[in-house]
Amino acid sequence: MVHETPNRVRLRCTLLYRPELDLDYVKAILSSFKGVTQVRLNPRAASITVHYDGRSGVKELLVSTLDNLPQEAYLPRVQENDQMDLLNVTALGAFALVSPFLPRPLAKGLSWLAAAPTLMKGVETLLSKGVKVEVLDAAAVGMSLARADYFTANAIVALLTLGRYLEYTSDKKSVDLLTSLLKPQVEKVWVEIDGAEVSMAADQLEIGSLVIVGSGEMIPVDGRVEEGEASLNQSSITGEAAPRHVAPGDAVLSGAVVQEGRIKIKAGQVGNQTSMARVNRFLENSLRHKSEPERRTEELADKLVPFSLGLGLAEYAFTRDFRRAASVLTVDYSCALKLAGPVGVRTSMYNASQSGVMIKGAQALESMAGVDTIVFDKTGTLTTGDLKVTQVVPFNRLSEDRLLAMAAGAEEHYTHPVAKAVVKRAEEKGLPLPAMSQVDFIVAHGISAYVDGIRVLVGSHHFICEDEGVDTSQADLMASKFRQEGKSILYVARKGVLEGLVVMEDEVRPEAPMVLKNLKEQGLKKIVVLTGDHMETARHLADNLGEVDQIHWELKPEDKAEIVKGLQAQGTKLAFVGDGVNDAPALVSADVGICMPLGADLARESAQVLLMHDDLRGLAVAREIAVRSQSTLNHCFRATLALNTAVLALASMGVLSPLTSAIMHNTSTILTLGYATTRSMAKTKMAEKN
Template sequence: MSGYRTVASPAGRRRRVQVVHETPKRLRLRTSALSDPSLDTGFLEGMLEAVPGVVNARVNPAASCVTVRHDGGEAVRARVLAMVEDIPGEAFLPGHGRARPLALPTVVGQGLAAAATPFLPSSVAAPLGLALGLPTIAQGMGTLLSEGVKVEVLDAAAVGASLLRGDTFTASAIVAMLGLGNWLEQWTTQKSDQLLKDLLRPQVESVWVERDAHEERISFADLRIGDVIICGAGELIPVDGVVVDGEAAVNRSSITGESLPVHAELGTEVLSGSLVEDGRLKIAASTVGSETSMARTRRFLQNSLRSKSASQKHSDELADRLVPVTLALGLGLFVLTRDVRRASAVLTVDYSCALKLAAPVAVKSGMHAAGHRGVLLKGGQALDNLAAIDTLVFDKTGTLTRGDLRVTDVLPLDPALTGPELLALAAGAEEHYSHPVARAVVAEAKARGLALPPISQVDFIVAHGVSAFVDGDRVLVGSRHFLEDDEGVDCAAADTPGKLLRGEGKSLLCVARAGRLAGLIALRDEPRPEAAEALQKLRARGITRIVVLTGDHRETALAVLKGFDVDEIRWELKPEDKADIVRELQSQGRKLAFAGDGVNDAPALLTADVGVCMPGGADLARESAQVVLLEDNLLALVTARDIAARTRRVLTNSFRTAVGVNSAVMLLAAAGRLSPVTSAILHNACTLGILGYAALSGGSATGAKAHTGEPQPQA
C-alpha cells in the first residue's frame, strides 16, 4: 500500500510525503526532508520513538526514507505521519553534517572481494582493486578540498599509494578493513545512543480511568489532571499523582534506581514510569502527558543525545591536529626511503577514530548508568563538571532537610488573641500563597478544624511575607525582618520567646495586626536521615568544602545543622544572595555544585559549574539544573559523583591507550616491520577494543546496587 500526501513545511514550501510501504504494524515513508544534510537523524529517531506506541524508528538519509514499527494503532500512525510531514525545526542543526551509513552487505562484499584478489588474474584483480579503491580516494579528495587534512585524506593516500605500486591486494584489504571498522564504529555508536533512547520510550498507549463510577479505557493522550487512573499488577503508572484507593507494591527502579519495590497506599505519591508489581491502585492524576516526571526525563535525555562536553570537543580537536602529523610522517618517510610500502603502512594508522568515538560512547554509557540509578544527567558536560567539582553549596531547606515544614508552636503575644485565633488569622492570609511555610500553616489550621476568616487585598511580597486585610485590619505574616524593617512593626516582644524557639532549631513566622505584633508561629523542618552520611561520603570523594545557605536565623540554622560535617553556614540570606555567593566562591578558583529545589534557586543553579535539583523541585529549578535527582535521597548525589569520576577515568584510559598503541604501530610501520595490511589490522583492532571498553564502562555501574555509597572500582 502506498500513496502521497502534500504538506507545507515550516518554511512555507509545499512538501510531499510518500507512504512507500505499509503493513498493519510497519510504516515506511519518504520525503525530501530526510536527505537534508543538516537533519540530526538520531534526534528525529528519538522523537519518533518517544511517541506512545512506537517500537522503533530508523532513518535512511540516502533513500530519504524513515521506517517506523508500531503497535498498529490508528492514532499512533496519525501522529507518526504528522511528525514526518512537519519535522520540528529543532531536529535540524545547520552545519551538523553526518556520515553516510554503511550497509553490512557492502562491508561483506568488500571483504569477499579483497579475499579473492590474490587468486584472480591481474587483468581482473587490477580493475577490481581500482573499483574498490576509487570511492575512498574520491572521498579523500573531496574532504581535502572542503575541510582540509582529515582522516579521510589519510585513507585515500594509503589506498592510492598501494594502487600506484600495483599492490591491488593491499589496496583492497585496506578498503575492506576501513569498511569493517567504520561499520563496527557506526554500530557501537548506535548502540550507545540506543541505551539512552530506551529510557525515552513510553510504554503506555491507553489507560483505565474511573468516570461516573464506571471504569473505561481511554487513550493516553486524552488523560486530564484530576482523572482517577486504575493500575493493576504488571501495569505501568502513566501519571504523577496520589493514591486515592487501594494498596500495591510499586517498583520504581526505572525512575529512581531503587532495587526493592515500595509499599503504596492511600495518600502515597507515585511517579509515572513506575511498575505495579502486586496489588491494585486508583491514582488521582496531578500531572499528565508532557508534564509528568517520565516525560520530562525523556525530554532532557532527548536533548542530551546531541550535546558534546568539553572533553569530547578536546578529543575531537586533538584527533584533527594529529592527522596532518601522520600524513607528514608518511610523506616524509617516502621522500627519505622511496619505499611506498613503508609509507602506506604508516598512513593506515590514525588517532582520529579512537579519540573521536570513545568519548561520546563512554559519556552516553555513563548517562545511561546514572539514569538507571536515579540520577538524570543533562549531557556530557554535566558529567565533566561533576567529576571536577571540589565544593558543594546547599540551599538548606529541601536538600539537607526534608523541606516538609510542620507547625510546632503557636504563641499569641496579643492578649486579645487565643492560639487558635492567631493560627486562623495567619492561615487566612497565607491560604492562597504557594510557599512551603504558607502550606504548613494552612495545613495545621485545617488539621485543627479551624474556620479561616474572609480576606481581601492580598499582596504577596516574594521572600518576605504576605499582606492582607481581615475585617478591615491589615494583617502581615512573614519574617521579623519584613515586619520590623520594612513595615515598621515593633517586634521587641518576640526577643525572649524567639530566642528559645530558634535554639530548638525552629523557624519563626511573625504575625501582626493593625500595626502591632500579634504573635509567633514556630515551624520545624527535620534533617534528612541520610544527609550526614551523604556529606561524609562526598568528602571521601574529593569534596573539600561544603557550604550551607539559608534564610533562617543564626540560632535556627546552627541547631538544625548540628552534627553535620559542613565548613560554613551563611544565614538570614535573601534569595538573590545565593547566586552572588556562588560567584564569590568561583572567584576563589573553586569548582562548585549548587543543590537546591526552589524557583528562587534558579539563578544560583545556572551560575554554578553544576546545578543539582532535588526531585520535588520547581519546574524552573529542574530546567535550570544540569543534574536532577530522581529519588528523594541525597545518596543519589554520591552515585552521580561516582559515575562522573568513573567516566573521566574511562576517557583518560581510552586516550592513553589510543595514543600509546597507535604510536607503537606507527613506529613499527615506519621501521618497515609491519606491512600496510598488518598495520591496518592492528590499528582497527585497537580502535574497536577501545570502543568496546567505552561502551561497557557503564554496564557495571548500571548493575550495581543503587546508592550503596561505595566508591566505584577503578576502570
C-alpha cells in the same frame, strides 16, 4: 504514510535527505511522544518507522510534527548521516577473502569498484576540508591498488568499513541511551475555569485553556498572553541570558520560566507538541556541545593526520617502497581520539541517569569532576524537605482550622517544602480550602492572595513585618522559643493584622552525614551550608551533620549568590545544591548547579545536574561518575597515542604489512571504544552501597 499496523506505522519523509537535518533531534522528538516505544530512521530511504502502543492521535501527531519541524532541528554545519549496513560489511569481507582466487582481470575490476567509495571520499575530503583521515585511507588503498596488491586493498577497505560500522553502532547506542530519557513527565498546572483557579494535570489541557503561571514556574504550553505581565527566562530555549518582558498579545513558548510577574496564557499547543523546546534543550547540551577536553582531543587528532600523511610520503621518498608507505598510511589517531570522548560521555550520562542523576551535557560532566567545594542550601537538600506542621497558633478570633485552611489555600499554588507541609496538614484534617485569586509569589518571602476580596499574607517574619508593615510583636516571645527548638515559623496575616503562626519542623536526611563523608573521601576540600534559619537552628544542624566546614545563617536569596561568588573569587571550583526558586541565582552563579528532584521549575532549569530521586546519595554518584568519565577520557587519550605510535613505528620500519598495520590500528580503536563504554557503565561505589 506508507504502511501501518495497529502498533506500527512507517512514514516517508523527504526531509531526511537534507544533510543538515539533525537526525538525533528528530528521533528524540518523536520518541518523547506518549505511547511511542521505538523510532527508527533510514535517511537513505527517507523512511521513519514508529512503534507505539496503539493509542489514537499518535499518527496525526507524528505527521504534524514532521510538517512543522522548528529551525533548531537543523544543524549549523552539515553532519554525516550515513548509516552503516552490516550486510555491506559482510560482503566486503567475503570479497577480500576470495579475491586472491579470482581471475586477475576480474579481481582488478571488482577491487577498483569496491575501493571507489573510499577513493572518492578521500578526494572529496581533500578538496573540501583538507588533509583528514579520509585522505589517509584513500592513499593507503590507492597505493595497494597501484602495486596490484588487490587482496591488501580489499582487506583494508573491509577493515575500514567494519571499523566505521562498529564506531557507528557504539555512537548510535550512546545516543539511543540518552534519547530514552526524554519522555516528558506529567506536570500539574493551574487553569482558570469560571473565574476560579483549578489544578489539573498538564496532559488534560486543551487548546484554548487559560493557563496561569506565576513567579518561579515553567510555562507548560505554547500560546499567547491574555492577561498580566511578566519577565521570562528563556535561556534554556534560546540560549539568550537576558530576560524577556511579555504583555498581553505576546507569544510564549513552553520551557520558559517566569522570573517575575504573573500571566494568563491562552494555550495554542498543548501536550506532547510543547515538549519540543525541552527535548531540543537537552539535546543541545548533551549531544551537540562538547566539553573542553573533547575539543582539545579532536584538535590534536586533526593535527596528527598531516603528520601520518607526511610520514607515509617520506617513507616512499626514501625507500621507494609502496608497501611500507601504505603500511604507515593505514594508521591514524583520529578515529579513537574523536569517538572515545563522545561515546564515553554519553554512556556516563546514561549510567548517571540509571543511578538517579540527570547530567545535562559533556560540559556539566567535566565541571562536576573539577569541583573542590560544595555549597548546600539547607532546606530540601540536607534536610528531608518534608516539613511537618507541629502547631497552629491563632491570635485573634480565627480557629486553628480556619487559620490553617487560609494558609493552605494560598500555599497550594506552589511546590516549596513549606507550602507542601501546610497543604498536607490541611488535607489530613479534611479542611476545605478557600478559593483564592490574584495569587502572587514573592521569592524567598511569602505569598499574597485574595479571599473574597480580602488580602491574605503568608510568609516569613521579614516579609510580614518588615516588607508589609504588619505588627508581629505579640508573637515575638513565642517565636523565639520555637526557633530555639530548631523549628520554622510561618506568619499569617489578614487585612494588615497578624492572625497567627504555623509552626513546622524538618529532619536531617538520614543519608546526609554518610554522603558528606563520602564527598570528602572523594577529594572535596570544603563543604559549606547556607540557610535562612536563625543562628541556633543552623548550628544545631551543623553539629548533627558533621564534615561541615562553614555554615551561614539568616540569609536572603541574594546573599547566597554573593557567598557563592565570594568563594569563587578565592579560586575554588564550586557546586551549589538547592531546590527552591530563591536558589536560582546561586545555581546559575556556581560552576555547577545541582537541583533536587522536587525543586521549583526555575531551580530545575537553572541547574546543570538534576537528582531524579529524592535521595542525596545521587550527589555522590554524580561526582564519582564525573571523575571517572574524565579519567576514562585521559586513559583513552594516552592509550590511543601509545598504541598507534607503536604501530606507526613498526610500519615505518617495514616490520608490518599494510594489512597487518590496518588490523592492528582498527583493533586498537575498537578496544579503546570498548574500554570507554565498559568503564563508563561500571557501577559506582555509592550505587553498590545502595
